[in-house]
Amino acid sequence: MSEKELIESGDMKIGWVRNHMPVLSIIRENFEREQPLKGHKIAMALHVEAKTAALVETLAIGGAEVAITGCNPLSTQDDVSAALNTRDNIDCYAKYDCCGDEYYEAIDKVLDMKPDITIDDGADLIFKLHTERQDMLPEILGGCEETTTGIHRLKAMEKDGALKMPVIAVNDAMTKFLFDNRYGTGQSSWDGIMRTTNLLVAGKTVVIGGYGWCGKGAAMRASGLGADVVVTEIDPIRALEARMDGHRVMSMSEAAKYGDIFVTTTGNVDVLTRKHFEVMKDGAILANSGHFNVEINLEELTAMADSINIVRKNIKEYNVAGRKINVLADGRLVNLAAGDGHPAEVMDMSFANQAQCVKYIADNKLEAGVHPVPRDLDIYVAELKLKSLGIEIDELESHQTEYMEGWECGT
Numbered sequence: 001m002s003e004k005e006l007i008e009s010g011d012m013k014i015g016w017v018r019n020h021m022p023v024l025s026i027i028r029e030n031f032e033r034e035q036p037l038k039g040h041k042i043a044m045a046l047h048v049e050a051k052t053a054a055l056v057e058t059l060a061i062g063g064a065e066v067a068i069t070g071c072n073p074l075s076t077q078d079d080v081s082a083a084l085n086t087r088d089n090i091d092c093y094a095k096y097d098c099c100g101d102e103y104y105e106a107i108d109k110v111l112d113m114k115p116d117i118t119i120d121d122g123a124d125l126i127f128k129l130h131t132e133r134q135d136m137l138p139e140i141l142g143g144c145e146e147t148t149t150g151i152h153r154l155k156a157m158e159k160d161g162a163l164k165m166p167v168i169a170v171n172d173a174m175t176k177f178l179f180d181n182r183y184g185t186g187q188s189s190w191d192g193i194m195r196t197t198n199l200l201v202a203g204k205t206v207v208i209g210g211y212g213w214c215g216k217g218a219a220m221r222a223s224g225l226g227a228d229v230v231v232t233e234i235d236p237i238r239a240l241e242a243r244m245d246g247h248r249v250m251s252m253s254e255a256a257k258y259g260d261i262f263v264t265t266t267g268n269v270d271v272l273t274r275k276h277f278e279v280m281k282d283g284a285i286l287a288n289s290g291h292f293n294v295e296i297n298l299e300e301l302t303a304m305a306d307s308i309n310i311v312r313k314n315i316k317e318y319n320v321a322g323r324k325i326n327v328l329a330d331g332r333l334v335n336l337a338a339g340d341g342h343p344a345e346v347m348d349m350s351f352a353n354q355a356q357c358v359k360y361i362a363d364n365k366l367e368a369g370v371h372p373v374p375r376d377l378d379i380y381v382a383e384l385k386l387k388s389l390g391i392e393i394d395e396l397e398s399h400q401t402e403y404m405e406g407w408e409c410g411t
C-alpha cells in the first residue's frame with residue numbers, strides 16, 4: 001500500500017470505531033471544550049489500532065501533546081499508525097512485526113518527548129523509566145496501567161520499594177475488567193482464532209488455561225460456539241467456579257491429551273510446556289490470549305520439532321514425532337496479533353477510564369504507588385454507557401436507603 005492508501009485505510013478504521021464509542025465521544029467533547037490537558041505531555045505504549053487511536057485523539061483534543069508506540073510487537077496496525085501521524089500534536093512510532101531492539105528503541109523515542117504522564121499496557125514504559133531513563137522520573141506526575149499483568153508488575157515494584165511514581169490501576173476499574181477482560185477477550189479471542197484457522201469450533205474440545213476474567217469470557221464463548229470446554233486452574237475457588245459454570249476441570253497434563261484447541265489466559269509463564277506437547281493430539285491448535293509470549297513455551301516446542309512450517313498467515317506448524325502442533329500468532333495475544341482486538345463498545349469503557357484517569361493525574365498531586373481508579377469515575381463511565389444504550393435503572397427511595405443503613409428492623 002502507498003502511504004496515501006495506508007492513511008486512508010487507517011482513517012476509515014478510526015472513523016468506524018469512533019462512532020461506536022459513545023462514552024469516549026462524550027469525554028472527547030468535554031475535553032475539547034475544557035482543555036484539561038493543556039501543557040501536558042503524554043507518553044503511551046498501547047496496542048496501536050483504531051480504538052487506541054480514538055483515545056489518542058481524545059487526549060490530543062484535550063490539549064495534550066502525545067507520543068505513542070506499541071505494547072506488543074505484533075499488534076500494531078500500520079495503517080492506523082500512519083493515520084495517527086497525520087494528526088496535530090501526535091507522534092506515533094509503532095510498527096508491525098518489529099524486532100525486540102526496534103520495540104525498545106520506539107519506547108525510548110516516546111520517552112524522548114519528556115512526558116509528565118504515561119499510559120502503559122504491560123508496564124514496559126514504566127520499566128524503562130525505572131531502569132535506563134531514571135533521570136526523567138522527577139518530571140512524571142503519574143501513569144495509568146491498562147492490564148492485569150502490568151498491575152502485577154507494578155505491585156511487585158511497589159512491594160520491593162522500587163516504584164517511584166504514582167500509577168492508576170485502570171484495569172481494576174469495574175467498568176474495565178468486568179467487560180474488557182471478560183466479554184472483550186471472550187469475543188475477540190474466538191474472532192482471532194476463527195478468522196486465522198477458518199475451522200469449526202463446534203464439537204471440538206477446547207482447553208482454557210486459567211479461569212480468571214479472560215478465561216471466563218473465553219470459556220463462555222467457546223461453550224456458545226458448541227465446544228466441549230475443559231478448564232485448568234491453580235486456584236481451587238476458581239476451579240470450582242468453572243465446574244459449577246458447567247465446564248470440565250482437570251490438570252493441564254490430563255487436558256493436554258484431549259484438547260483440539262488450547263487458549264491460555266493466565267498471565268503466567270509455562271502453562272503449556274514439553275510434557276504437554278509430548279501428549280497432544282495430531283493437529284492441536286495453540287493460542288495465547290493472556291500475556292506477552294510466555295504462556296506457551298515455544299523454546300521447548302521448537303527444540304522438540306523436526307521441522308517448522310508456516311502453513312497459513314499467523315499459523316506455524318511444529319512437526320513433533322509425526323504429529324502436527326499448530327501455534328497461532330507466535331504465541332502472542334491471538335485477539336490482537338491475529339485479529340482486530342476487542343470490540344469497540346468494550347474498549348469504549350476501558351478507554352473512557354483511561355482518559356478520565358489521565359485528567360485525574362493532571363488535576364491531583366498523587367503519591368508514588370499503585371492507586372485505584374476513583375469510584376466516582378468508574379460509576380460515571382457505567383452511567384454514561386447505560387445512557388448510550390438507552391437503559392434506565394431504578395433509584396433508591398429515601399426510606400429504602402434508611403432501611404439498608406439501619407439495624408433495628410429484624411424478622
Ligand SMILES: NC(=O)c1ccc[n+]([C@@H]2O[C@H](COP(=O)([O-])OP(=O)(O)OC[C@H]3O[C@@H](n4cnc5c(N)ncnc54)[C@H](O)[C@@H]3O)[C@@H](O)[C@H]2O)c1
Pocket residue numbers: 147148149150177180181185209210211212213214215232233234235238265266267268270271289290291333334335342
Ligand atoms: N487478550 C487480551 O486482550 C487481554 C485482555 C485483558 C487481560 N489480558 C491479560 O490476560 C491475563 C489474565 O488476565 P485476567 O484479568 O483474566 O487475570 P485473572 O487474575 O483474573 O486470571 C488469571 C487466572 O489464571 C490462573 N492461573 C495462574 N497461573 C495458572 C496456571 N499455571 N495454570 C492455570 N491457571 C493459572 C489464576 O489462578 C487466575 O484465576 C493477564 O496477563 C492480562 O494482562 C489480556
Ligand SMILES: N[C@@H](CCSC[C@H]1O[C@@H](n2cnc3c(=O)[nH]cnc32)[C@H](O)[C@@H]1O)C(=O)O
Pocket residue numbers: 046047049051052071072121122146147148149171180184290291292293333336340341342343347350
Ligand atoms: N501488552 C502485553 C500485555 C497484555 S495486553 C492486554 C490488554 O490489551 C487491551 N486490549 C484488548 N483489545 C484491545 C484493542 O483492540 N485495542 C487496544 N487495547 C486492547 C486490553 O484492555 C487488555 O487489558 C501483551 O501484549 O502481551
